[in-house]
Amino acid sequence: xxxxxxxxxxxxxxxxxxxxxxxxxxxxxxxxxxxxxxxxxxxxxxxxxxxxxxxxxxxxxxxxxxxxxxxxxxxxxxxxxxxxxxxxxxxxxxxxxxxxxxxxxxxxxxxxxxxxxxxxxxxxxxxxxxxxxxxxxxxxxxxxxxxxxxxxxxxxxxxxxxxxxxxxxxxxxxxxxxxxxxxxxxxxxxxxxxxxxxxxxxxxxxxxxxxxxxxxxxxxxxxxxxxxxxxxxxxxxxxxxxxxxxxxxxxxxxxxxxxxxxxxxxxxxxxxxxxxxxxxxxxxxxxxxxxxxxxxxxxxxxxxxxxxxxxxxxxxxxxxxxxxxxxxxxxxxxxxxxxxxxxxxxxxxxxxxxxxxxxxxxxxxxxxxxxxxxxxxxxxxxxxxxxxxxxxxxxxxxxxxxxxxxxxxx
Amino acid sequence: xxxxxxxxxxxxxxxxxxxxxxxxxxxxxxxxxxxxxxxxxxxxxxxxxxxxxxxxxxxxxxxxxxxxxxxxxxxxxxxxxxxxxxxxxxxxxxxxxxxxxxxxxxxxxxxxxxxxxxxxxxxxxxxxxxxxxxxxxxxxxxxxxxxxxxxxxxxxxxxxxxxxxxxxxxxxxxxxxxxxxxxxxxxxxxxxxxxxxxxxxxxxxxxxxxxxxxxxxxxxxxxxxxxxxxxxxxxxxxxxxxxxxxxxxxxxxxxxxxxxxxxxxxxxxxxxxxxxxxxxxxxxxxxxxxxxxxxxxxxxxxxxxxxxx
Numbered sequence: 001x002x003x004x005x006x007x008x009x010x011x012x013x014x015x016x017x018x019x020x021x022x023x024x025x026x027x028x029x030x031x032x033x034x035x036x037x038x039x040x041x042x043x044x045x046x047x048x049x050x051x052x053x054x055x056x057x058x059x060x061x062x063x064x065x066x067x068x069x070x071x072x073x074x075x076x077x078x079x080x081x082x083x084x085x086x087x088x089x090x091x092x093x094x095x096x097x098x099x100x101x102x103x104x105x106x107x108x109x110x111x112x113x114x115x116x117x118x119x120x121x122x123x124x125x126x127x128x129x130x131x132x133x134x135x136x137x138x139x140x141x142x143x144x145x146x147x148x149x150x151x152x153x154x155x156x157x158x159x160x161x162x163x164x165x166x167x168x169x170x171x172x173x174x175x176x177x178x179x180x181x182x183x184x185x186x187x188x189x190x191x192x193x194x195x196x197x198x199x200x201x202x203x204x205x206x207x208x209x210x211x212x213x214x215x216x217x218x219x220x221x222x223x224x225x226x227x228x229x230x231x232x233x234x235x236x237x238x239x240x241x242x243x244x245x246x247x248x249x250x251x252x253x254x255x256x257x258x259x260x261x262x263x264x265x266x267x268x269x270x271x272x273x274x275x276x277x278x279x280x281x282x283x284x285x286x287x288x289x290x291x292x293x294x295x296x297x298x299x300x301x302x303x304x305x306x307x308x309x310x311x312x313x314x315x316x317x318x319x320x321x322x323x324x325x326x327x328x329x330x331x332x333x334x335x336x337x338x339x340x341x342x343x344x345x346x347x348x349x350x351x352x353x354x355x356x357x358x359x360x361x362x363x364x365x366x367x368x369x370x371x372x373x374x375x376x377x378x379x380x381x382x383x384x385x386x387x388x389x390x391x392x393x394x395x396x397x398x399x400x401x402x403x404x405x406x407x408x409x410x
Numbered sequence: 411x412x413x414x415x416x417x418x419x420x421x422x423x424x425x426x427x428x429x430x431x432x433x434x435x436x437x438x439x440x441x442x443x444x445x446x447x448x449x450x451x452x453x454x455x456x457x458x459x460x461x462x463x464x465x466x467x468x469x470x471x472x473x474x475x476x477x478x479x480x481x482x483x484x485x486x487x488x489x490x491x492x493x494x495x496x497x498x499x500x501x502x503x504x505x506x507x508x509x510x511x512x513x514x515x516x517x518x519x520x521x522x523x524x525x526x527x528x529x530x531x532x533x534x535x536x537x538x539x540x541x542x543x544x545x546x547x548x549x550x551x552x553x554x555x556x557x558x559x560x561x562x563x564x565x566x567x568x569x570x571x572x573x574x575x576x577x578x579x580x581x582x583x584x585x586x587x588x589x590x591x592x593x594x595x596x597x598x599x600x601x602x603x604x605x606x607x608x609x610x611x612x613x614x615x616x617x618x619x620x621x622x623x624x625x626x627x628x629x630x631x632x633x634x635x636x637x638x639x640x641x642x643x644x645x646x647x648x649x650x651x652x653x654x655x656x657x658x659x660x661x662x663x664x665x666x667x668x669x670x671x672x673x674x675x676x677x678x679x680x681x682x683x684x685x686x687x688x689x690x691x692x693x694x695x696x697x698x699x700x701x702x703x704x705x706x707x708x709x710x711x712x713x714x715x716x717x718x719x
Binding site: 061064065068072090094184185186188232233234235236237242245251370373374377381384385387388390410 | 541542573686
C-alpha cells in the first residue's frame, strides 16, 4: 500500500513539474493601451501554452509610482514594464531595465528610427533597453472645408499661416473658434506648447543648461498667447477630452495637438459632426522644420525579473510586424514599424497613417534628462501663469528657467 | 500585612494596551518622526542618499509662490467650506428636526451626494461647469433678457449671454471648488447636527415656552447651547477634512488656473509622488501637520471647556 501511495505521489509531482507554466507579470496601462496588451497577451498565450501572463492595467500616475518603487527597490514583481518615453532616461540611467541586446536581442531596422532611439541610453545610439510599442506622436488637425471656403492655403506649412487662418475663420464663422489646444497646467500645456516652441528654435535644455527663456522661447510663448485670442473661452483648463469634444462637435477649425489614440473618432459618424472634413498632418514648422512631439510607449524587461528571457520573448512577439499589424487592424493601435505604416490594408483603414509616419520621422523627443517629470511640471506651472495673464511671457520663462536650472544642478 | 500582587497582575492593563501601542508606534509615531527627520534632508527617492540641509527645505518652501499660494488657498477653502457647510447643515437639521410631509422621502436625497465617490462628483460638476456646454451656464443664459434690461436702465451695453467662467477665472475657480464641496459634504454636518438636535429633551423646550420664550429665544438659549458639542464636532471634522483638500483640486482644476487652486496637499502630492522629492514633500507635510494640530487642539479645548463648565 505504501508503495502505491509513493508511486502516485511521485507521478503527481512529476506531472506538476511537467505542467508548470512560466508566469510573466506585465505592468501596463489601462484604457485602450490595456486592451491592446490584453489582446497581445491572449495571442501570445495561444502560441505559447507553457506561459501564463498576468496583466496589470494601471492609470498613468499609478503605473509610474508602482514602477519606481518596484524597480528602485529591485523587488522584481513585474517582468515586463510599459513605460512612457519620458520616464525611460530615468529608468535606464539607474540600471532598472535589462539590456535587451545583452539578452540576445538584435534590433530590427523595420522600427521607425526616432521611435527606437528613445529606448536607448545614452540617447540616441547607446545600449537598447526597451522596444517601441505604441507609436504616439503629436498630430495637427484642421478643417479642410473651412480652409477651402475661405481660400486659405492648405495644408498650412508654417505657424504664421495657422495664426492667420485661425483669425480669419474666427471672424467669419461666429459659431467656430479658430484654434484649440490643451491649456491645463502641467503636462497638458507643455505638450500643447512644445511643437510651437521647437518650431521657433527654442530648446529646454542644451548642454546641461536650462535655455527656455531664450529669445526664440519668448517669441514662441508670445505666439502661443496670440493663438489664445482665437481659442474657445476656458481653454486654460482644456485637456484632451475638451479638445476632442470641441473638434468632434465642429466647434473649432484647428487643433494644434491631436493624438493617434482618438483620431479615428473624427471619421466615426456616431461621434463626429465633421466626418471626412478634418485633415490630419504633421505640425507646421517655422524657423525649424515641423517638430511634433514624440510620445512613445515602450516595453522593457525589469532588471530584477526572474523571467528575463520569457519577458523579452513576449516583447519581441508583441512588437513584431505581424502582431503589430493585427493589433492595428483590430484595435487601431498606433504602430512603430515602417512595414505596418505602409501596409495597404492598414492605410485603407487609417487614412492619416502616411501623415503619422511623416510626423514620427520628423518628431522631436522631450529632453533626455532623468529629471524630466519635474522640469515638465515647473514649465507647465509658469506657462499657465503666462496663459492666464498673471505673468508676462518674459518673466514666466525667466522664472521657469531659474527653477529648471536649479533642478538640473541638484 | 501588606500583600504584593504579582507583576503580571499589576501591569495587566499595560499588557492589554501593548498591541495597540505597538501598532500606533509603527503606523503613526514612526512615520511622523520619519517625515519630521526627512524634512531636514535633501532627498530624492530616485537619486542618491539623503543629504542633511538643515532648514533649507523650509526656506525653499516659503520662497516658492506655489506653496505660499497653496497655504493661502487651503486656509480660504477650509474656513469658508467648513463655515458654510456647518451653517447650511444647521439650517437643514432644524428643518428636518420637524415632521413634515415627504420628510422620509427627502432625507435620503439630502444625504445622497455624500455617498458618491469624489471622482464621480467632480466628473459631474466638471461637465456642469463647462463654459459652452455646461448646464449651469445654459440655465443662467435664460436670464440674459432680464440682465440686459437692467443694463439698459443703467446705460450699459447689452451682453450676448450670461456665462460664468467657473473653473478658469482665477478669482472664481477656488469658489467653484468650494461649491462642489458644499454640495457633497453639507450632508455630513447636517447628519451630525440632526443627531444633536434629536438628543435635546423636549421638556426643556416646553419649560422654556412656559417661561415665555419664542422661536428665536428657544433657538438662542436652548438649542444652540445644547448643540455646542455637536457643532464643534462638525466644525472639527469638516475643518480637518477640508484642510486636506486634494481630490477635488486634482480632478477639477489641476491646481490652476495659474496657482488659483493650489493647496498644500496638492503641493505635497506633486513634490512627493510625482517628483519624488521626499525631503521637500516632508517639510510641506510638517507645515500641514502643525496647522492641523493647532486647529484640532483648539477645537478639542473648546469641547472640553464646554464639558467642564
